[in-house]
Amino acid sequence: MFQSASSLIRERNTQIQHSLQTKLKVSIRFLFNKRKKYSDSTFPTDKTKSFNPLPL
Secondary structure: OOOOHHHHHHHHHHHHHHHHHHHHHHHHHHHHHHHHHHHHHHOOOOOOOOOOOOOO
16 A cells, blocks of 8 residues: 555654653643642641641
């Protein structure tokens, strides 16, 4: 099957764009989960726990 150079380039660009979007989504999700986990441990919702933002 013969493809023109422009269609090959277009196909390759869409593949690259898709992989970049996937990586971006994964990294955003990872950072969000990390931030959420950090905020959960830093700001306890349970009032019985002592909250000390700056341990001395």
